Amino acid sequence: MKISAFEGARSLVLVALVASVAACGLPRAGPNKKEIYAGSVLQQGDAFVVTVNSRVTRATSVTPAFGFGSDFRNAGVVGSDTINAGDVLALTVFENVKDDPLLGNTGQRVSLLDQVQVDGQGYIFVPYAGRIKASGQTPDGLRQAITRKLDTQTPDPQVTVQRLAGDGSTVTVSGAVTGQGVYPIERPTRTLSAMLAKAGGISIEPAVAIVRVTRGGKTGKVWLQDLWENPGLDIALRGGDRIVVENDTRAYVAMGATGAQNRIPFETQTLSAIEAIAQVGGLNTALADPTGVFVLRNEPAEIANSVLGRNDLTGDQRMVYVLDLTQPTGMFEARDFLIRDGDTVYVTEAPFVQWQKSINAITGTASAANTVTTAAGG
Template sequence: MKVSTVKGARTLALLLIVSSLVAACGLPRSGPNKREILSGASQKQGDAFVVPVNGHVSRAAATTPAFGFSRTFRDAGLMGSDMIAPGDRLGITVFENVRDDPLLGNAGQRVSSLDQVEVDGQGYIYVPYAGRIRAAGQTPEGLRQAITRQLQDQTPDPQITVQRLAGDGSTVTVSGAVGAQGVFPIERPTRTLAAMLAKAGGTTIPVSTAIVRVTRNGRTGQIWLEDLYRNPSLDIALRPGDVVVVEQDSRSFVALGAMGAQSRIQFDTQNVSALEALARVGGLNTQIADPKGVFVLRDEPAEIANAVLGRKDLSGDQRMVYVLDLTQPTGLFEARDFTIRDGDTIYVTEAPFVQWQKTLSAITGATGAANQVANTGQ
């Protein structure tokens, strides 16, 4: 009876060990290993081009969003700071040389003020005894002369002043990540985009990730705010009705595998290299990562794919797997020069010995369990 019990325990232990060995291929891991990824190369009848990264590849694949305003925006000159537009409000003052019986005021009142005179939708204003006068498109000086001509036949040598007040005519809407959203008049200090953004309180997000969009007459242009500040020549003149929106860069990449963290990472600068991307997730996991197995997965436009592969026959988006080997003498330089793009997936494989460790651990655990069962049986 005792012998059969021992044999049964040994048989059970053997079965457990064999089961562990068979199940080794299904042990937990963070994703495919390097061999499995390389097996999917188009060179092996797979559906992706596997490309080792070198200087040529980095240059051919290095593209970033080309932001900038079109000629339509750039060629618009500065508005006359005093140009009157429909919706503006004006302050008009008339000085008459008649004391006893002035045209506009009461007896003894030589100065008459017309405050908050609004330019109507058709661009006209109404001045007593002068009638409707075209104001839109004129400067305050031009309008002053027009009113003088209308009144000088009715009151001797009238002296008139016209002041353009802030109104609804020449305005710009500013919204998004700014200190103060609202509708702002285009005035002498705020005739350009950069000046208007300052008027709106600047941005509430980092300048390095801020994008400024300007919509005018159905057309939209955009620019990196950082570029706008660094290069004043990129600044543009504003026009009535412009809509300015400041938004944060929405680009991101995904980090997976044997790294310090696995997550979706937002871009925090215009350009991010593979080396910077690895650093932002804590670098490689020194316990399990394979420095020869750093992959960047991307759907590449045909134009770039052809340039990378030295071909001319590809059309449509191509699945590309870029391989970085950080153990090479220039590996870190290649990672520094390779540009990460929106939607990229960075994946780091586990080192080959990691699966062996897991297998040995499983076998050891199974053997210990078998021995415990055997001892219990005895």
């Protein structure tokens, strides 16, 4: 089939028009691969462009290190019966007399003193026994102290002491829990996990729940799932502890030829590049270039030096990590490469997309012109 000189010339004109329109800057989601590479340090830019491989993946596999310091870990479980200032006690005194008991009325051998509160200095007052130090003692130790005080005034007194739930040894539980409030540390709730259960459990997705404990001026935090899976992280509580359950605030930004463009919160403790892409609906099959998946981040100097095989970089470095999903190991690299808080995941458009946009712009303009001409001729 022969092409006439006129048709050949028209084709050349069309190609020239397409190139001209493309150069004028058609709408697009962002920079193309060539423009990103132009920003490389090798091209006098300010970012290091690095192709992801297994070595780069290992060097950048950094996840948040949560845990409790030694002050929290080394604190032993509080004795469940240790009396503290603010606690409420119930005292019962049995007297071995009938006619003239010391505490009760005539014929009353048993006297009940309930709701006896330990004052701020740790003392209680017992009639005829006086002011007795209760804070720091066990109920049995306090029982013996009261018995000694009363023994000189009534024959063979029998005393019982019961520690009720008071505010002397309590913790505050707040945040994403079912029942926020102030809870006493009692026998079943002397550890962090037990106290969370007492508060009704959490009200958010466990995979992104963080438990923060503040004691004095120090704070420690742990992933809730780690707390469940590792009993060694389950610390003993102390009166005054503040427990807050909060949602993980980490997020990344997805842009370019993806299924959605947005700021996306993490849904798990760790998130791979392939999971991040899937989380936004995958690549846009009509636009995306699978050879141009980029992850942009500011990398600490220590990691940047390790990735680049250097030791002279200081301060945060702009890094652009390149994933080519068409390579034999491309999907595996994307599966293993971890996304971090604040990352930008950007997918470039395929080269033909701009070409197609240019053709559509030209043919659309020509069609519009023909319509106008036809209308004017009519």
